[in-house]
Amino acid sequence: MSSLVKLAFGDSVGQLVCCVSPPSDGKTAGASKAGKLSRKDYRRHLQALEEEKKKRDEDFARKKVERAAMRSHLRQKYQLGQNETDTRQLKAVKGRVDLPEDLAAIVNVGRTAGTAPRLLGAFPGLPETNLTELTNTAQAAINQLRQTTERQCALM
Structure with a gap:
């Protein structure tokens, strides 16, 4: 039977059979000392x-708290x-979380140091405008339109 299998599959089956069957000299495969560790080495390994x-x-817990702080910010x-x-995780470390610089930069986009968040800060594409100047310009435009309408319309 084994010769028929060898003919069909070649030497690969012979290699497989030698791994599965016990060695012919009577020694067991696990009896060799090559792969064993001493107790001292085993304890060091553990x-x-x-x-x-x-x-x-520790790294996982630190990253978890950093993520919670990022979401909170x-x-x-x-x-x-x-x-x-997130609140519980931050209370567990007593709020002592330092965000990495790249994450802190994401949170603080549109803010400069020492300034409060602006109303139009959510729209970074808009140029810096002074709201009082904007209202004055709008009021002047309304007054001008009112005057031109009064001149053109006799009923007003």
């Missing part, structure tokens, strides 16, 4: 794995309601 897991968990910027989950 300790290193625990430290890596702890570091990954954006909600405040756009005057949206606050999220309870």
Whole structure:
């Protein structure tokens, strides 16, 4: 039977069969010392794995709080309601979250240091305008139209 299988599939089956069947000299495959660790090495390996897991968990928690702070800042910027989950996460770290510079730049787009948010700050394409000047110009235009209509219309 094995010769028929070897003819059909070639040497690959022979390699597979040698891995599945026990060695012919009577020794078991797991008995070799090449892959074994001593207890001391095994403990060191477990300790290193625990430290890596702890570091990954700390990084994950830090990033999670940074994201919550980012969402909170954006909600405040756009005057949206606050999220309870984000509030709890920020309270857990007692509000000591430093946003990375690139994230802080996203939040503070349209604001300069020391200035309050503007009414027209949501429209960055509009040029800087003085609202009093704008109302004065509009009032002058209305007065001019009123005067021209009074001159042209005899009933007014």
